[in-house]
Each structure stands twice: as structure tokens, then as C-alpha cells.
Amino acid sequence: MAGVNTSPKSAELCGIICVNKPAGFTSFDVIAKMRGILKMKRLGHAGTLDPMATGVLPVFAGRAAKACDILPDHDKAYRAGFRLGVTTDTQDSTGTVTSESDTAVSRTELLAALENFRGEIEQIPPMYSAVSVNGKRLYELARQGLDVERPARKVTVYSLELLDYDRETRCGTLEISCSKGTYIRTIISDVGNALGCGGIMTSLVRTKACGFSLEDCVTIEQLQRTAEEDGDFSQYLKPIEDVFADFPALHLKGAQERMYRNGIKLDLGRIPADRNAERVRVYGESGFIGTAVPDRENGVLRVERNFYL
Numbered sequence: 001m002a003g004v005n006t007s008p009k010s011a012e013l014c015g016i017i018c019v020n021k022p023a024g025f026t027s028f029d030v031i032a033k034m035r036g037i038l039k040m041k042r043l044g045h046a047g048t049l050d051p052m053a054t055g056v057l058p059v060f061a062g063r064a065a066k067a068c069d070i071l072p073d074h075d076k077a078y079r080a081g082f083r084l085g086v087t088t089d090t091q092d093s094t095g096t097v098t099s100e101s102d103t104a105v106s107r108t109e110l111l112a113a114l115e116n117f118r119g120e121i122e123q124i125p126p127m128y129s130a131v132s133v134n135g136k137r138l139y140e141l142a143r144q145g146l147d148v149e150r151p152a153r154k155v156t157v158y159s160l161e162l163l164d165y166d167r168e169t170r171c172g173t174l175e176i177s178c179s180k181g182t183y184i185r186t187i188i189s190d191v192g193n194a195l196g197c198g199g200i201m202t203s204l205v206r207t208k209a210c211g212f213s214l215e216d217c218v219t220i221e222q223l224q225r226t227a228e229e230d231g232d233f234s235q236y237l238k239p240i241e242d243v244f245a246d247f248p249a250l251h252l253k254g255a256q257e258r259m260y261r262n263g264i265k266l267d268l269g270r271i272p273a274d275r276n277a278e279r280v281r282v283y284g285e286s287g288f289i290g291t292a293v294p295d296r297e298n299g300v301l302r303v304e305r306n307f308y309l
Contacts, residue, residue: 013234013237014063015237016240017061021049021057021206022054027057030220034223038061038233040062047210050204052092052093054204054206055205071243074210074243077207078204080188081204082200083200084110084171085102087100090185101197104170110172114174118159120154120156122152122153122154124153125153126183126189160174185204211243211245216238240307244279244291248274248277248281249281250272250281252266260289280292282306290307291305
């Protein structure tokens with residue numbers, strides 16, 4: 001498969017392993033665990049998940065880790081449990097209760113409230129988050145008992161569906177598709193506030209990220225068993241270029257490929273690609289090389305990141 005090193009030796013792995021992150025682990029915990037399982041240090045991940053969350057966590061192994069800071073803004077999807085009538089300092093069930101309400105909420109009222117949280121909306125990041133304000137992580141300030149002013153940020157909620165709801169317990173499940181940077185617990189908290197009773201997130205499963213789904217994921221336990229058996233992790237590897245699948249492909253041959261690999265900027269007028277594209281996937285005769293940016297101002301193709309040189 002192009003873009004994947006299929007050697008069973010962990011030290012030579014290059015590609016993406018999608019992990020179904022278990023509850024109780026931070027994203028960094030998963031990386032630390034996988035360094036021990038794969039016996040390699042060069043690992044990165046995309047899309048941090050809170051410890052209580054489970055689901056899709058793409059882990060980039062070997063040279064693929066160079067992709068982590070240039071990933072496209074892929075949309076994400078979640079399945080979230082919620083409870084109305086209570087608020088906490090973390091906006092989820094792991095926090096300290098700050099208020100409770102016995103206000104009854106019907107399914108009809110809930111559905112009406114959800115209408116206001118679709119499309120482009122503004123969110124104020126929760127204090128217990130990794131957002132930085134004046135050089136400090138909000139969660140660090142929150143642990144000191146501080147509550148600082150945070151600017152609202154625009155995010156996009158593409159779909160927000162109520163899967164189930166129990167009026168007696170005021171608990172239910174939402175299915176959400178949204179842009180990068182959206183806080184699901186903040187959506188639930190804001191919906192609860194709009195209903196006049198508050199609300200918290202009780203569970204969270206990320207079902208899609210970076211173009212991958214839960215069906216693409218492997219568990220930490222499966223990886224551990226593989227390490228104990230034959231150590232061949234190639235069966236779990238996804239090609240690096242999968243995360244750049246939305247970019248037009250540019251196929252180079254002969255002299256053009258040799259020039260590109262030697263760092264020479266190619267003339268845009270002579271390359272067989274969409275010169276109006278913002279970014280392209282570059283392939284040589286042996287397969288995927290990396291990504292590049294058409295520099296229309298100077299009329300050249302500029303290397304963005306190469307993985308196989």
C-alpha cells in the first residue's frame with residue numbers, strides 16, 4: 001500500500017494507527033503507552049480528547065509524525081450523553097456540582113432549544129480546557145480557583161441530533177458533527193442554560209476524526225497482544241496520504257521527480273496539476289512523497305512537507 005512501511009519492525013513503522021482511546025486516559029497517556037508497546041519514540045497524535053472521552057485518536061508513527069502540525073481542518077463527529085438539571089465547574093460529570101434544578105424539560109422543549117445550536121455559533125471555552133489566555137492554560141488557572149474572561153470563538157455545528165431522551169431522568173444522547181475546536185460539553189451546558197435548568201455531559205465518544213471512524217480503530221489491548229505475539233503492527237497502519245485525501249494529486253515522473261526530490265522548485269506552468277489548488281499531494285514513480293503548495297505569486301511549486309526523501 002502506497003505511503004505505508006509494511007515492515008513488522010516497530011522502529012521502521014511509518015503511517016497512522018487509529019486508536020480507540022479508553023476512558024481514563026489522556027491523549028498523552030495513549031502516546032506514552034504506545035511508545036512502550038511499539039518500542040519507538042517518534043509518535044504524535046491528532047485531536048486531543050479529554051480523559052473521560054473515548055473514541056477515534058489517530059496516532060502518527062515514525063516519519064508520519066511530521067504531518068501532525070499541517071493536518072487539514074477535518075470535521076469531527078461525536079456521540080455524547082447528557083443530563084439536564086445540574087451544572088458543574090467542568091461542564092461534565094467529573095466536576096464539582098455548582099447548582100441543581102428540578103425544572104421539568106419535555107422532549108419538545110429540548111428539540112426547540114437544540115435548533116439554536118446548529119450552524120455557526122459562538123462558544124466561550126470552558127475554564128477546564130487547554131486553551132491559552134495570556135500564556136496560561138485555562139485548566140491551570142481553574143485549578144487555582146481562578147475564573148478569567150475568555151473571548152468567544154466561532155465554531156460550526158453541521159448536525160446536532162437527539163438520539164434519545166428520558167423526561168423522568170432528564171438524561172439523553174446527542175449525535176454531533178462539528179468543526180475543529182468545538183467543545184461538546186459547552187454545547188450541552190449552553191443548551192441547559194437556555195432551558196433554564198443547566199446541563200452537563202455524562203459521556204463522550206468521538207466517532208470520526210481526520211477522516212477516520214471507529215471502524216478504523218484498534219484498542220490498546222489489541223496492540224499489546226500483537227506486541228506479545230509477533231510484533232507485526234503493519235496490519236493496523238493507514239497510509240499518511242489518507243489524511244490529505246481532499247487535496248488534488250500531482251504525479252511527477254523522470255526529471256521533474258528528480259528535481260523535486262533535490263529541492264528544486266518546479267515551474268507551475270509545467271506541472272500536471274490543478275494550479276489553482278491551495279495544496280497538493282505529490283507522488284513520484286514509487287508512490288507518495290509529501291505535500292506541496294502552488295506559489296502562484298512566484299509561479300513555482302513550493303515544498304510543504306516531504307515524508308519519503
